[in-house]
Amino acid sequence: MSESAPAEGGASQELRVVVVDDQALVREGFAALLGAQNDVRVVGTAADGAEAVALCRRLAAAGEAPEVVLMDIRMPVRSGIEATAEIVASPELARTRVLVLTTFDLDEHVHAALRVGASGFLLKHATAADLVGAVRTVARGEALLDPALTRRLISHYVATHRExxxxxxxxxxxxxxxxxxxxxxxxxxxxxxxxxxxxxxxxxxxxxxxxxxxxxxxxxxxxxxxxxxxxxxxxxxxxxxx
Structure with missing residues (x-):
């Protein structure tokens, strides 16, 4: 787990993001991509859900609560679904939004993440522009990144879990x-x-x-x-x- 020191001067204009993924290359790649944006500051990374929750709470205590957590779903120790539920339920993280990452757009785990409070989801093979745009969209409070794709996911889940x-x-x-x-x-x-x-x-x-x-x-x-x-x-x- 890594955590950046609070930036000085003008940091309030930056979008604070935490990147969570159990694969180091993916985690570091996303962090580097987002950190290269003028309006984004990656304030920390975590390798599993437990680390993510602890990191977000520590940042909140320091007045640096992230606006967005980019969260992988399937991780050891604590899943992205469990971590999302904890973050959403934490009063000190009331303004933090979770954007979950998935490999498959019909993954029922994504549906579970949305139910516990994730603000949207993004496919891992999305383009760099899509990733940056998605983070900014969620930060603005616009929960659904791609309404058609999200509706298709939920439609599929409800149709196959009707009872x-x-x-x-x-x-x-x-x-x-x-x-x-x-x-x-x-x-x-x-x-x-x-x-x-x-x-x-x-x-x-x-x-x-x-x-x-x-x-x-x-x-x-x-x-x-x-x-x-x-x-x-x-x-x-x-x-x-x-």
């Missing part, structure tokens, strides 16, 4: 929403931006933001990624072909 999904008491949680909030949630789950939702329901973008905020609060959701998972699992949005 488990139907057994959950998600419809009762959905009943907490107003009809307008349900409509907004269904559009968000289809990958529409706030501006696009506003055009669909004939309200202002600020009104949509207010609806989305209330939806997150009522359903205890962290961001749009979890909202999409919820919408599919409760049946509000159906997998393609179902």
């Amino acid at each position: 488990a999904a139907d057994a959950r008491e998600l419809p009762a949680r959905l009943a907490q929403l107003t009809p307008k909030e349900v409509e907004v949630l269904s559009l968000v789950a289809r990958g529409l931006s706030n501006r696009e939702v506003a055009e669909q329901v004939y309200v202002t973008e600020q009104t949509v933001k207010s609806h989305v905020s209330r939806i997150f609060t009522k359903l205890d959701l962290r961001d749009r990624a979890q909202a999409v998972v919820f919408a599919y699992e409760c049946g509000l949005v159906r997998p393609a072909g179902s």
Whole structure:
């Protein structure tokens, strides 16, 4: 595990990132690529989930909590899913977003990571530009990096785990929403931006933001990624072909 010293002067303008992967070449490669960006500072790296959680908490205590953690899923000691859940549940890391890395876009482990609070996922064979763009996107709070790809993953998982999904008491949680909030949630789950939702329901973008905020609060959701998972699992949005 490595950790950088806090940068002086202008560091507040930089995006702090932690890179987590059990393969040293991958970890160091991603760290070097991101560290070469003018607006990114890699504040540490870790080789497994346990190291990642400890590192993020130590950075938070020093006032250097990362905005984004680039997290591999399958690692020894503690998986990326377990580490993501711990990071998301840590009050001192409330502003930290997790971007999970995977080899396969239909990996059910990615679905599990999204359910526990990851803000999106990225394929390991993505281009350098895609990697940098994804980190910046997640840092801005835009949870879904590629709505079509994410919907395909969730559609596949729900379609192949239908009994488990139907057994959950998600419809009762959905009943907490107003009809307008349900409509907004269904559009968000289809990958529409706030501006696009506003055009669909004939309200202002600020009104949509207010609806989305209330939806997150009522359903205890962290961001749009979890909202999409919820919408599919409760049946509000159906997998393609179902």
